[in-house]
Every structure is written in structure tokens, then in C-alpha cells.
Amino acid sequence: MTKTITSPAGYTAPDRINAAPTRLLSLDALRGFDMFWIMGGEEIFHTMAKATGSPFWGAIANQFTHPDWNGFHLYDLIFPLFLFMAGVSTPFSVGRELEKGKSKSQLVWRVIKRAFILVLLGLVVNNGLKIMPISEIRFASVLGRIGIAYMFANIIYLYSSERAQMVWFWVFIIGYWLLLKFTSAPGFPHGDLTMQGNFASYMDRVILPGKLYLGIHDPEGLFSTIPAISTGLLGIITGTILKKTELPQMKKVAILVITGVAFLVIAQIWNLDFPINKNLWTSSFVMQVGGISLLLMAFFYYIIDVLGYQKWSFYFRVIGMNSILIYISGKFIKWSYTNTGFFGWLGQLIGNPYNAVALAITFVMVKWVFLYYLYQKKTFLRV
Numbered sequence: 001m002t003k004t005i006t007s008p009a010g011y012t013a014p015d016r017i018n019a020a021p022t023r024l025l026s027l028d029a030l031r032g033f034d035m036f037w038i039m040g041g042e043e044i045f046h047t048m049a050k051a052t053g054s055p056f057w058g059a060i061a062n063q064f065t066h067p068d069w070n071g072f073h074l075y076d077l078i079f080p081l082f083l084f085m086a087g088v089s090t091p092f093s094v095g096r097e098l099e100k101g102k103s104k105s106q107l108v109w110r111v112i113k114r115a116f117i118l119v120l121l122g123l124v125v126n127n128g129l130k131i132m133p134i135s136e137i138r139f140a141s142v143l144g145r146i147g148i149a150y151m152f153a154n155i156i157y158l159y160s161s162e163r164a165q166m167v168w169f170w171v172f173i174i175g176y177w178l179l180l181k182f183t184s185a186p187g188f189p190h191g192d193l194t195m196q197g198n199f200a201s202y203m204d205r206v207i208l209p210g211k212l213y214l215g216i217h218d219p220e221g222l223f224s225t226i227p228a229i230s231t232g233l234l235g236i237i238t239g240t241i242l243k244k245t246e247l248p249q250m251k252k253v254a255i256l257v258i259t260g261v262a263f264l265v266i267a268q269i270w271n272l273d274f275p276i277n278k279n280l281w282t283s284s285f286v287m288q289v290g291g292i293s294l295l296l297m298a299f300f301y302y303i304i305d306v307l308g309y310q311k312w313s314f315y316f317r318v319i320g321m322n323s324i325l326i327y328i329s330g331k332f333i334k335w336s337y338t339n340t341g342f343f344g345w346l347g348q349l350i351g352n353p354y355n356a357v358a359l360a361i362t363f364v365m366v367k368w369v370f371l372y373y374l375y376q377k378k379t380f381l382r383v
Contacts, residue, residue, distance in 0.1 A: 024242065026300040027088055029313035032320030033300075034081045037064065039319065039326050040335075040364040042075065047360045051353035069195065070275040072288055079142060079278075080231050080289040081296070082323070086150050087235020088297065090157055091243045104158045111154040117383050118147030125328055137210040140220040143327075148225050153232030162240060165233055172230040173283035177274050180282075193275065200224045200280055217279065224281040231281075234290045238297060249306045256298035263291030318368065318375045325381035326371060339363045 042064035049061035063074040094107055122141025156168050180199050181191045188197030195201060195217045204212060204221035212218035241252055267276060267287035276284045303309050319326065329335070340347075343362040347355035374380070 023092065024088070024301070024305060025310055025313065025317065026297070026304040027085060027092075028317040028320040029304055030296060030300045030316070030320070031082070031085050031323050032313075032316030032318065033296075034078055034085070035319050035323045035326060036316065036364070037075070037078055039367050040360065043360040043363065044357065047356040051357055066278060069279060070193075070277050072276045072278070072285070076278040076285075077289050077292055079145075080228070080281075080286075081293050083146050083149055083228060083231045084235040084238070084290070084293040084297075086146060087153055087232040087237075088239035088242070090154055090236045091239040094154060094157065095240075095243065098158075107158060108155060111151050111158075114383055115147035115151035118150070119144040121324070121328055121383070122147070125331055128331060134210055138213060138218070139208055139210045140204070140213065140218040140222060142220055143324075145220045145225050145228055148222075149228040149232045152229045153236055156229075156233060157236050162237070165237055169230045169233045169237070172233075173227050173286050176227045177270075177283040180280070181274070193277070193280070195279070198280060219279045224279075227281045227283055227286050230286050231290065234286075234293070238294065242297075242301065249301075253298050253302045253306065256294045256301070260291045260294030260298065263287045263294065267291060315368070318371050322371050322374055322380055324383055325374070326367060329367075329370075335363065335367060339366050342366065 042061075045057065045061045045064055049057040065073055066075055067073055094111070097107055097110075098104070119141070122143035122145075123137070123139065125143060126138045126141050156165055160168065180193065183199040184190050184192040185197050185199060185202035188194075192198060195214070200221065200223040201217040203223040204218055205216060208218065208222055212221070238256065241247065241255055244252070247255075264287070267284050270284035270287060274282050274284050276282060276288050278285055300313075304313050339359060339362055343359060343366075346362065347359045350358050
């Protein structure tokens with residue numbers, strides 16, 4: 001095991017720089033950083049923009065919205081980054097079980113079970129626990145896409161070599177690009193990428209039961225999950241690199257950084273022919289979010305696992321270790337009621353226009369305290 005040395009300043013340094021990692025603290029921290037924005041962090045910037053009327057805060061707040069169709073805002077990164085990190089954890093979870101002697105068939109069933117649970121949780125998040133006609137149910141969901149893409153990526157991981165995984169990564173996104181380039185919805189020219197005319201949305205209208213989020217299109221549709229498998233595979237490939245004991249830690253960081261920059265360059269070039277579009281999870285979007293995900297993973301890994309500066313990340317690790325729970329909690333806990341009950345007085349003291357900013361901050365704080373309590377009790381929602 002890796003022993004750590006902690007100085008009075010809170011710096012924690014590994015005593016063996018290339019020790020085999022058993023858990024990436026940086027992964028928990030990055031997952032928490034990602035979920036921080038989902039659990040209310042973005043609202044702090046939206047309320048600040050409204051309170052100040054400042055173009056500066058307005059520009060930042062705009063990054064925490066989704067473009068209507070083509071284009072990219074930082075808020076588009078949250079979902080694929082989470083899927084990427086689910087892939088990063090695979091060599092440390094599924095891979096470890098393989099090393100302990102579990103058969104591939106056993107692990108496949110575990111992966112399928114997890115995917116099924118995530119699909120069910122996605123249905124609950126979308127529709128609540130109530131009986132309704134199938135025509136009114138939205139089946140596509142964020143958790144459902146994570147489950148399905150994670151499942152296929154893990155099956156590929158179990159039954160293929162590292163080189164083959166890289167091949168599969170490109171097969172999915174190049175195949176998806178060619179498919180949308182040479183097909184379309186009936187009545188539209190080949191290669192049409194509008195919401196009405198693209199082939200992926202058309203196939204969802206044909207295949208998916210129930211309703212689509214936008215009527216004629218669903219951003220978490222079934223067909224556009226195909227390139228999302230590559231996002232999960234990229235995470236798996238990254239996790240495999242980070243787990244290798246024969247690679248110096250700084251070389252791992254360099255590989256992630258160089259690959260991340262290369263992905264961003266390819267994304268901009270591909271964008272000229274196949275626009276970056278989260279709604280369709282286009283191949284250029286896979287490269288864009290993949291590049292940023294690699295750079296963020298490299299940064300967190302370097303600071304936390306290589307240099308050993310860990311204490312600052314505790315806030316995010318508390319969130320990251322119960323990420324699914326905090327994501328679905330809004331369906332069962334009225335957080336705004338709790339926040340107002342505890343801190344409504346603070347908003348009254350501050351007054352307009354900054355009371356909304358203060359309550360946005362306390363809203364996140366209330367959720368974090370809840371997660372910290374669960375962390376102290378070692379209570380985590382495992383799927």
C-alpha cells in the first residue's frame with residue numbers, strides 16, 4: 001500500500017511516486033466538481049448576472065446555458081464529463097474484479113444490471129413515481145444514456161484489447177458522422193442536420209415509445225447514444241493509462257494533456273463539416289468534450305494524486321462520492337423549501353438585488369451539508 005506523509009500545511013505526498021493506485025482521489029474530486037454545477041452552482045452566476053446587470057457576469061452566466069442547436073457552452077460539458085468519468089473508473093472497478101478472478105460473463109451481467117437500474121432511475125427522474133399512459137412517458141434520459149453507453153463501453157473493455165478499444169472509439173464516431181452525412185429524415189436532403197431533418201432525430205421519432213423532450217427531438221435520444229459510447233470508451237482508455245504502474249506519473253499527465261489538445265484541434269476542424277452539437281452528440285462534440293475532459297482529468301490528477309495536494313479537494317469529493325444520489329434527490333426532497341426555511345431571514349437582511357445570490361449560495365450549502373452527513377455516516381448510493 002502507498003503510505004502518505006502529511007505536513008502541517010496540509011500537503012500530502014506519496015512516498016512511492018509510481019505506486020499502484022487503488023482509488024483515484026482526483027476522480028472523486030473531478031466528479032464532485034462536475035456535479036457541483038448540477039446541484040446549483042450555475043445558479044450563483046445566473047443570479048449574479050441578474051443582480052449586477054454586468055456584461056462580464058452575463059457572459060459567464062451564458063456559459064451555464066445550452067445553445068439552442070449548434071455551438072458549445074461550458075454547460076454542455078457536464079453530462080459527457082460524467083460519462084467520461086464513469087469510463088475512467090472501469091479499470092479500477094471492473095478491471096480489479098477481473099484481477100481477483102471473476103469471470104467476464106459475471107461482470108457483463110453486473111454491467112447490464114447497472115445499466116438497467118440507471119435506465120429505471122432515469123424514468124423516475126423524468127416522470128416521477130406515478131401511473132400514466134405510455135404516450136405521456138419520456139423514456140430517454142440522462143441516466144439512461146449513461147447506463148446504455150456505459151454498458152456497451154464496458155462490454156467492449158471486457159472482450160477487447162487496448163488497441164481494439166481505440167479502434168472501436170473511432171468506429172462509432174466516424175460511422176455516426178458518415179451515417180448522418182449520407183442520410184436524412186424523409187423529405188429532406190442527405191446530410192440535413194436540422195432538428196426536423198436529421199436522421200438521428202427521425203429514428204428516435206420512429207423507434208422511441210412515449211414522448212420526446214422537444215416533440216420532434218430528444219437530446220438524450222436512443223440513436224445519438226451511439227457516439228456517446230465513444231465518450232465512455234475514452235474514459236476507459238484514460239483509466240487504463242492512469243492505472244498502469246510501469247508508466248511514470250508525469251508521463252501519464254503528458255499523454256492526457258497532449259491527447260486533449262489534439263482532440264480539441266480535431267474538434268474545431270471537424271466542426272467545419274459536422275458542427276459541434278450536444279443535442280445530436282455529434283462526432284465533433286465527442287472530440288470537443290473529450291479534449292476538455294482529458295485536460296481536466298490531467299489537471300486534477302496532477303494536483304491531487306501526483307503533487308499530493310488533497311485537502312482542498314475534500315469539498316468536491318464529498319459531492320463526488322454521492323453524485324447519483326444528489327442528482328436524483330430533487331425528485332424526493334424540496335430543497336428550495338429547506339433552503340428558505342433555514343436562510344430566508346438572510347435574504348431578507350440582504351435585500352434586493354443580492355438576496356437571490358445569497359440564497360443561491362446557501363442552496364448549494366444546504367445540499368453539501370446533507371452530503372457531508374452521509375459521508376460521515378459512510379452512506380453512499382451505489383448503482
